[in-house]
Each structure stands twice: as structure tokens, then as C-alpha cells.
Amino acid sequence: MVSEKFFARDEDIIRQGESPKHVYLVMEGWVSRFRNNHAGKKQVLNYQLPGDFCNLHTTLAKKMDHTISALVPSKIGFIPHHEIYNIYENHPHLAQSLNWTSLIDISILQEWLVNLGLRSSDQRLAHLLCELLIRARAAGLTDDHRFELPLTQAQLGEAIGITQVHTNRVMQRLLKEGLITFKNKKFHIDDWNGMKEYADFDALYLHLECADSSLEKDI
Amino acid sequence: MVSEKFFARDEDIIRQGESPKHVYLVMEGWVSRFRNNHAGKKQVLNYQLPGDFCNLHTTLAKKMDHTISALVPSKIGFIPHHEIYNIYENHPHLAQSLNWTSLIDISILQEWLVNLGLRSSDQRLAHLLCELLIRARAAGLTDDHRFELPLTQAQLGEAIGITQVHTNRVMQRLLKEGLITFKNKKFHIDDWNGMKEYADFDALYLHLECADSSLEKDI
């Protein structure tokens, strides 16, 4: 790790069209990768939690085709590209770890695609919330089934392809069903098994077994 | 390349839950990777054309979480996993090429996510058709803006998250606008610039510059 920097809430970390010279690693905070269209609507591509790389792919594809910004004040580490090249060329074992992270990116993207293509908006929101709980837990950010979720309803909608107004109505249904509680950014899944079934959620696609094999069974 | 095998139309190449011992490379034909839900609906994750790997990720994640099947009679090459490990450990230059393919997978998945999340169903179909033309062209399967598209309307719908009936209506609008013609599986883009604009299509995300830098300008 050569250097690190703090980014404020809503501050852009890398903008679309830029060619960063470092790979960015989230050390603290919560980061969003997204694209926006001509009308100003956004589609979130993924969230990055502490321990996640933001732009490993810019070691090969120079130009960013989307924007990365901080959802909360975040500490970001900078790794020069040549360090990454060095790993790929001289440290095959570490390189496999990097490949793992690309693989998990692919797996999450595929699951999000299935989410958008195959599930109702109610299921989509439930599925996203299940994923975020598991990933927050893997990052050590949870207290049982509770964690700080720094997203507005509008932002949640941008991840699952629905408007803010509709996100509100879907959220109310999940609350009324007794599946979750969510107040002042404190989020809690009240009925984990109910949520998993409702959302058709199976954490296998997150491939946590390589990060921490004890995670899966006690949740 | 150790061995190869032919698969019939609609034949499964790898099924969900299996743990293949080889990486599969499409040599001839047209292959689809997809997931299905409890109701039997499918979501296509990607199409693989000649030159594409089907399951590079199973070198690390053993178990398939989706199914791969042949859309037309296809010739598939089998590469043992240990050959891939050998590349990663002893041939960093080749390993970078493999990483490129993972990167392009990520880039296509992101674009498909944007397609589902941000665009109308008309734009989604147009965008998919633009992508398939460019990729078919990169695989040497095109004659100008024409190529053999072995997909039914129902199958196209499975890639962009709409039903067969609605795909039909969307297709008719594109035909009526004079953007495309499509008869007996022969597909042609009549108005390439019109389609690109209509679909908000930019081929950059396919990263063809590494495969063949002369492709982009003459199309």
C-alpha cells in the first residue's frame, strides 16, 4: 500500500472517462459504482465494501466507462498499477487471489442480472437487502442481523431498476410483512429465513467460502 | 487442445450443479449461458460465439450455478483445468490474455445490467442486436451488416427480460422503423447509425481493440 485518501459523502472517486493510474481499494466506508444515462437516471453496477477493489480492471482496460463515488465518508487505498503487474508476473499465488475477486464480480453481476430479469420488484429489493447483509457481515460491519445501511430509497431503487416512489411502496410491503425494520439508516432483517425464501436468495454466488469458511453456517 | 465434441441444437453442454473438469471453448456454433427460476422462466447471462470460453471461472469456483447449452449444432473444445493452471503459473503473458476475457465478461455483464435497468424494451432489443452484430463480425460470421441469428423471439426475450409476445411487438416496431430486417433467421441492420443512436449503443464495452484493432472503424 503506497498511499491512502479520504473521500467525503457523495464525492466522486473516479469519473467516467478518466484513466486512473492506481487501483483503488476500499479501506473504510461504502462506495458505489454506477452508470448514468442521458436523462440523468442511474444504474448501480455494484457496491464496494471495505476490502473490495473498485477498479481492478483498469490495469488492462485503461478508460473508466462508469463512475465510482463514496456513499459515506470513505478511506480509499491507492495501489500503483505496476504493483498489480508485479503480482501477476511474479506471484502466481497472489494473482489467483486477484482472479478470485474478478470471479466474484462476475458472479454478483450475473445474480443482479437475474434479479432484474426474473424477479418482481418486491423480490428484487429483498434480494438486494439479503446480499448487503451478508456482505456487510463479511466486512465485519454487522451486529447479528443488523447493520448501518447508508442508502436512501432513491439509491436502492437505482440498484434494482425502479423509481424512488415505487421503492417506497415496496419497502412498506416488506415492513408490513414483518420481514425487516429500517429506521434512521439502521437496517435489520427480522425474519431471515422468510426473507431468503421471499427473495429466492442463496448466498453461494458471493463465494464467501474462500474469504471465511465459518461465515455461512452461523447466519 | 486435448479434445473436442459436437453438441446438437438445444443440447445441454454443462448443467447447473455440475463440476466440469475442463474449460469449454466454443469452436463453431452458438452457445447460451442462462439461469432459470422456479416458474421455468429463463434469464440469459451471455451468449458465447466461436473463440469464447464458456466456463473459465470453473477453474476456481468448482460448481456451475447456471446451465450452458447449444443454440445450434456446435463444436466445443475441452481444455483440462491443469492446462489453465499451468498458464497462470508459468506463462504470465498468456495469463493476461485469459484475464482479458474475464474482463470483457464483466464489461458485457455491466452493459446488460444497464440495458435491463435503464433502457426501454425497444432500446433493449435494439442494443442486444447491435451487440450481436459486432460480436458476430468479430467472429467472422457476418456479411456486411448481415448475419445468421439463430434465436427465436422467445429466446431474444429471455436475454432482455420481456415475454415472447412483447418481443414480437417490439420487433415489429424496429422493422416498421426501417432499422432492421429479419427473416428466416437471416438478420440485417439496415440503418446502423439509426440503430446505434436508438439503442444508445457504443461498442467500446466489448473491448475489441485487443482482439482486432481494425474492426471498429470500418463498421
Add this chain to the structure above:
DNA sequence: CGCCCCGTTGACAAGCCTCAACTTGAGTGG
């Protein structure tokens, strides 16, 4: 106090799905 972000609610319109029936064309077998 006043402002602004966020959440909430209602009314209405548009997009897409479902169901069902019909058409077309390519095979297949008598």
C-alpha cells in the same frame, strides 16, 4: 425560523404481462 433532503401519499397514465386464438411454414407420414 426557514430551507432542504427524504419519505409518504394519491391520482392517473403507460408499459408490459397473461390468456387465448389464429396464421404460417417446415417437416412427416400415409
Add this chain to the structure above:
DNA sequence: CCACTCAAGTTGAGGCTTGTCAACGGGGCG
């Protein structure tokens, strides 16, 4: 050669889901 079947495409009617527009409420903060 004709009748039959089947997959794929086409069309219409009706309904559910989601978007759009607009207004209002609550809470944090200058």
C-alpha cells in the same frame, strides 16, 4: 400429393405493475 402436426410468429382484449406528476410531512441544520 395431401393431410397432419408442431414450432414459431401474430393479433386482440383485459388487467396488473410500475412510472409520472404533484402535493404534503417530518427532521436536521444553518
